[in-house]
Amino acid sequence: MRLAMIGTGYVGLVSGVCFSDFGHDVVCVDKDAGKIAKLEAGEVPIFEPGLDDLMARNVASGRLSFTLDLKAAVAAADAVFIAVGTPTRRGDGHADLTYVYAAAEEIAAALDGYTVVVTKSTVPVGTNRKVEEIIRKARPDAEFDVASNPEFLREGAAIEDFMRPDRVVVGVETDRAAEVMAGIYRPLSLREAPIITTDLESAEMIKYAANAFLATKITFINEIAALCEKVGADVKQVSKGMGLDNRIGGKFLHAGPGYGGSCFPKDTKALARIGQEHAAPMQIVETVIAVNEERKRAMTDKIMDLLDGSVNKKRIAVLGVTFKPETDDMRDAPSLTIVPALVGNGAEVRVTDPEGLKEGEALLPGVTWCEDAYAAAEDADAVVILTEWNAFRALDLDRLGSAMRSRAMADLRNIYDRKSLEALGFKYVGVGR
Secondary structure, eight states, X not given: OEEEEEOOSHHHHHHHHHXXXXXXXXXXXXXXXXXXXXXXXXXXXXXXXXXXXXHHHHHHHTSEEEESXXXXXXXXXXXXXXXXXXXXXXXXXXXXXXXXXXXXXXXXXXXOSSEEEEEOSOOOTTHHHHHHHHHHHHOTTOOEXXXXXXXXXXXTSHHHHHHSOSOEEEEOSSHHHHHHHHHHTGGGGGGTOOEEEEOHHHHHHHHHHHHHHHHHHHHHHHHHHHHHHHHTOOHHHHHHHHHTSTTTOSTTXXXXXXXXXXXXXXXXXXXXXXXXXXTOOOHHHHXXXXXXXXXXXXXXXXHHHHTTTOOTTOEEEEEOOSSSSSOOOXXXXXXXXXXXXXXXXXXXXXXXOTTTHHHHHHHSTTOEEOSSHHHHTTTOSEEEEOSOOGGGTTOOHHHHXXXXXXXXXXXXXXXXXXXXXXXXXOEEEOSOO
């Protein structure tokens, strides 16, 4: 099939590349001339493992291309995907749908023949109805259907998630649109990936409900971790004991400094706002948002306690600043709360991250960037592990300690064993242990 992908951000680019690898002819569209020029030159503007090779292979095959010309791309397409940003709107926490509605207006003007207009962006319930209304008003003569097809891509594992999904969710109103969407995802049938075909509103709600539940699960185990510290329990053992219950499962039960990234913060806020607007308050979700923000702030106190109550004039090495490993994404990362708090309290902060420099340099002023963990730890009073990159999982701890002014570690991802660190002379603090 011929597909047009409007937007070459994280979701649009990964989806476009993967659809082309399915065998579809895909044109990715963006208004940013600089970005399109880089993509045409083979440069990938985001860090996602394996994406550069997959993109190059499909460009070489002729199935994948990039353009500024939305009109031509839409006119030739059997399906047009809207994959533009829906950031949190300032002031009320709602998803900003400006780019979605603008894309709908442009698509309407370019439609030529029957086309399915698919919303891939995460949007509040009712958005697809509005997209249909916008297109219908602008082009009453157009032959089209709308569909909702939310993404469930984990940064750092997006290609695997797209190629081997837990499920594909498709919201449609007509059999014709359902047939087109089934054709687009037919390559997954050999892998027996479940495809849930439902109505527009349910498809939109599935995305928000899933992300809110996962954010709740993370926040729950973080609260349990705080209690474990008070009563002398080990949250890693508690998580293991909980996760072996098939009704609960072990995923997202890893205590840490709080969730971040492009999805959970934005989607929980949007769902809470949707609930308020429809007089059905999402009280659990609202609490999750508040607890997660407090969690990040509490990590600063943990670091200060490790250093006898003050970080003033102390040198602190921070390992990892992206919100999770295998991504360069800094959006709502715990580091954006913790690192400025350390700097604000008088600490000299030295940071290192395998992919965080590009985004983090502007977002974390007043810090020194280092090549690796050992350079960051030079003459440090403490090391803080914020992101569990593989590069930080098997450090030479004696070498690390020898470079430091004093041996102290705040392991906010519970990578290391307390006894092993203490045997090397480290003062150690983990999370929930």
